[in-house]
Each structure stands twice: as C-alpha cells, then as structure tokens.
Amino acid sequence: MTELEQIKQDYVTQWGALGSQWGINRTMAMIHAHLLVSPTALTTDDLMEALSISRGNANTNLRELVSWGLIRSVVMRGERKDYYEAEKDVWKIFCIVARERKRRETEPASMVLQDCISRSKSIKSAEGKELHKQLTSLNEFVSLANNIMEKVSTKGDSTIIPKILKVLN
Amino acid sequence: MTELEQIKQDYVTQWGALGSQWGINRTMAMIHAHLLVSPTALTTDDLMEALSISRGNANTNLRELVSWGLIRSVVMRGERKDYYEAEKDVWKIFCIVARERKRRETEPASMVLQDCISRSKSIKSAEGKELHKQLTSLNEFVSLANNIMEKVSTKGDSTIIPKILKVLN
DNA sequence: TTGTATTTTCAGTAATTAATGAAAATTAAG
DNA sequence: CTTAATTTTCATTAATTACTGAAAATACAA
Known part of the structure; x- marks a missing residue:
C-alpha cells in the first residue's frame, strides 16, 4: 500500500467514525468520503471492494446518499452498471x-x-x-x-x- | 389525567422521539423536554416517576445533559437530594x-x-x-x-x- | 462514629440499528 | 424472446447502544 492509499484510507475510516456523531451510519459516511475524493465515478462493485462491504449494504447506503442529494447516479455510455459520483462543490x-x-x-x-x-x-x-x-x-x-x-x-x-x-x- | 398533563406528555414523548434525529438518545431528549417546561427544579426521583425510567438511566442522562450545559444542578437548602433545572433562555x-x-x-x-x-x-x-x-x-x-x-x-x-x-x- | 439517604457504577439484559448474503426482481444485450 | 448482468429486497444475524436494578461508593444528619 502506498502512502497515498494509506492517507486515503485513514481519511475514509476516520470520516466514517465521525458519521455516527452526525446522525448517519458509519458506512454511509465512509462511502461519501470515498466518493468525495474519487477522481472518477465509481460502481457498487468498486465501493464493495474498496470498503469491504456487502452489496446489500452498499446499495442501501448509496440510495440514502442519493436521497440526501450528496451523490448522484451517472450514466456511463456502454456500461450496464450504475456509477455514482459525489457532489464536490x-x-x-x-x-x-x-x-x-x-x-x-x-x-x-x-x-x-x-x-x-x-x-x-x-x-x-x-x-x-x-x-x-x-x-x-x-x-x-x-x-x-x-x-x-x-x-x-x-x-x-x-x-x-x-x-x-x-x-x- | 388532565388536558394539561396530556399535552405535556405528548410534547415530551414526541420530543424524545426526535432526539435520535439530533444525535442524542430518546431518554436524554425526554428529560430535557420535561425540565424545560417544569416550573420548578426536579429531583432524580421526580424524573424517574414522570418518565418511567430507572435510576441508573436517569443518572447517566442527567450527567450528560449537565456536560452539554443544557441543565444544571441546583442546591436546595435543607434538601439532600440533587435538584436539576434546565437553561430556559x-x-x-x-x-x-x-x-x-x-x-x-x-x-x-x-x-x-x-x-x-x-x-x-x-x-x-x-x-x-x-x-x-x-x-x-x-x-x-x-x-x-x-x-x-x-x-x-x-x-x-x-x-x-x-x-x-x-x-x- | 454510626446509620441512613443519596448517587454512581457496572454486569448483564434488552432494544435498536446495521450488515450479510442469497433470492427475487429488473434491465439490457444478443 | 432468451439469457445474463445488475440491482433490490429481505430474512436472518451481528453489532452497537440503551437500559435495568442491585451493589458499591459517597455524603450527610444525628
């Protein structure tokens, strides 16, 4: 693991831990954090792998983040999978x-x-x-x-x- | 139960239910709500009876509310029990x-x-x-x-x- | 100092929330 | 239309938080 990946992982983990103080669950906070610093839109599979979570858990929290308006689904030409990106502004x-x-x-x-x-x-x-x-x-x-x-x-x-x-x- | 008591109870109950949205537990929100509308400072026993909670639960949440600064302990001359009142401003x-x-x-x-x-x-x-x-x-x-x-x-x-x-x- | 009132603590239980993983449902490609 | 990819759902389990009630600790009155 590179230094970059370590920093990213620490940020995502600690951000996730803070989530419960904000009234959202840890996984939702971690997904959001990960998407916030991702240069590209990511799939459910990407997130499952990056965060070691189940498909059901990913799906539930992605939907919740979409309902918050913090992330959105992105149509990628030629791809059947849903991609998601965070609002970065x-x-x-x-x-x-x-x-x-x-x-x-x-x-x-x-x-x-x-x-x-x-x-x-x-x-x-x-x-x-x-x-x-x-x-x-x-x-x-x-x-x-x-x-x-x-x-x-x-x-x-x-x-x-x-x-x-x-x-x- | 009088109309007044019913209104008070509804307010306290619903306020408590909202507590988990604010990142605090239901009992803590209910204690705070109750003290906010109490004309006098109340004891742990008063709160236990009013809210049907255990002494341990009352103690834990009163201490947490004190740490938030939302309530304070009041010295009552001649009384050995701790009294608590909410900040009302x-x-x-x-x-x-x-x-x-x-x-x-x-x-x-x-x-x-x-x-x-x-x-x-x-x-x-x-x-x-x-x-x-x-x-x-x-x-x-x-x-x-x-x-x-x-x-x-x-x-x-x-x-x-x-x-x-x-x-x- | 003793006895009792009061508060705090904590082991264990209860309740609630979060997560899994497989099946069901939906969608898209050929 | 069929098949496979993908997403969603949900029964069940796991994890976390909240709560109880009794014992321990502390404080106060006599």
Whole structure:
C-alpha cells in the first residue's frame, strides 16, 4: 500500500467514525468520503471492494446518499452498471446539509411544538399559561433556526457567507 | 389525567422521539423536554416517576445533559437530594447547541482533514495533488461552519440574529 | 462514629440499528 | 424472446447502544 492509499484510507475510516456523531451510519459516511475524493465515478462493485462491504449494504447506503442529494447516479455510455459520483462543490454541499438538517431536525420539532402550543392556548390555569409561554418561546428558537437554514439552503450565491461573517465580527 | 398533563406528555414523548434525529438518545431528549417546561427544579426521583425510567438511566442522562450545559444542578437548602433545572433562555440554548455542535462535529472533522492534508502535501503524483486539493477544499467548508458556530456561540448578544437574517434577505 | 439517604457504577439484559448474503426482481444485450 | 448482468429486497444475524436494578461508593444528619 502506498502512502497515498494509506492517507486515503485513514481519511475514509476516520470520516466514517465521525458519521455516527452526525446522525448517519458509519458506512454511509465512509462511502461519501470515498466518493468525495474519487477522481472518477465509481460502481457498487468498486465501493464493495474498496470498503469491504456487502452489496446489500452498499446499495442501501448509496440510495440514502442519493436521497440526501450528496451523490448522484451517472450514466456511463456502454456500461450496464450504475456509477455514482459525489457532489464536490463545497458550497453546494453546505446547502444540502443545511436543507437536510432543516428537513430532519427543525421542521419536525417545530411541528410538535406548534401542535402543543395550539392545544395549550385554551388552558386557563396559571400552570397552563406558563406551559404555553414556554413552548411558544422554545418554538421561536426552533423557527429561527429553521428560517436561517431555509435561507442558507436556498441562496444560490456563495458570497452570502462572507457577509454573515462580517456581521459576526 | 388532565388536558394539561396530556399535552405535556405528548410534547415530551414526541420530543424524545426526535432526539435520535439530533444525535442524542430518546431518554436524554425526554428529560430535557420535561425540565424545560417544569416550573420548578426536579429531583432524580421526580424524573424517574414522570418518565418511567430507572435510576441508573436517569443518572447517566442527567450527567450528560449537565456536560452539554443544557441543565444544571441546583442546591436546595435543607434538601439532600440533587435538584436539576434546565437553561430556559432560548438564546442561551441556541449558543449551547451551536457550541456543542462545533465540539462534537466540526472540530473533530477538521482535525481529521488537517492531518490528511498535511500528510498529502508532499505527494508529487497527479493523483496525490488532486487528493490534496479536494481535502483542502472540503476543509474550507468545515472550517467555515466551525467558524460560524464559534462566532455564534461566543456572541453574548441576542441581537446578532436579526442582523444575520437581514443579510440573508 | 454510626446509620441512613443519596448517587454512581457496572454486569448483564434488552432494544435498536446495521450488515450479510442469497433470492427475487429488473434491465439490457444478443 | 432468451439469457445474463445488475440491482433490490429481505430474512436472518451481528453489532452497537440503551437500559435495568442491585451493589458499591459517597455524603450527610444525628
């Protein structure tokens, strides 16, 4: 194994280990990492061999990555196998992650809160009013995060971030 | 069970179910949700009873929530039991979440990338140069997210968010 | 200091998620 | 249309995470 291959393998392995901190499974993170640094689109067989995983596992996680929008299927003329490549533009990755975070985290949370807020609205007791107030306050935070991610993920302009950083400084 | 109690229970249960999407376990999310809407600080026994969980489970998750900074232990005069309360200021919650996301997600990811970037720097092949380039690009994205979360979590001023939203619009 | 209250720990169990590998289903080439 | 390549599915197993409950450790009151 060359130094290059060792570096690549370490990167993919460690990236995979971090996956579970991000709420995705290790294999999905490893596949993504591998495709991110691959100069060419790869087949299921390529990935099975590179990562020592089963065909079923590869298939499941490739489909999940496609649903995230982080990778796409590529048609290769003259080939019957599906090829996959990763989205490599870091700005686009950023938007995808923000969008998916919104979809999987802040939107469902806000829906739960809104339901409980509307149900608690008509409760007259002091305790009920306090619950209503607290849930409303919490929903403001969640909606705010939702709003920020919505805006970030729909901005087609990578110059937006320097502007945000300017405000922060 | 009153309507109020039903709403509270639904909120806690559903919040708990969302926890696994956020990378925390269901019980930890439920404890946090319960403390967030509790008018008073609560004991381990209170939580055990309210959420039907074991003492060991309660202890483990309370300690984890304390390490996140989302709850704190409260000294009650004349009481031997530990009481816990949640941080209820939504702006502070926002900062805590940003800080912990940074600590658990973007910082470790950036460390992995930086290590691999420095190791790939001396590789002369075209493939090595391409790997170096792609890892560097990816690290820019991760460092950017890191930077934003650093700034957000250390700003002691809740007026910063309207400014960010203004830039986004 | 003793006894009891309280918290923490941890061996073992339970629950959930991830993965395998072979069969079923689908697709494409001849 | 047939055959083979390829992908998807799914029953089962494996791995990982979460939880229990009792014992150990710690803290506090008398």
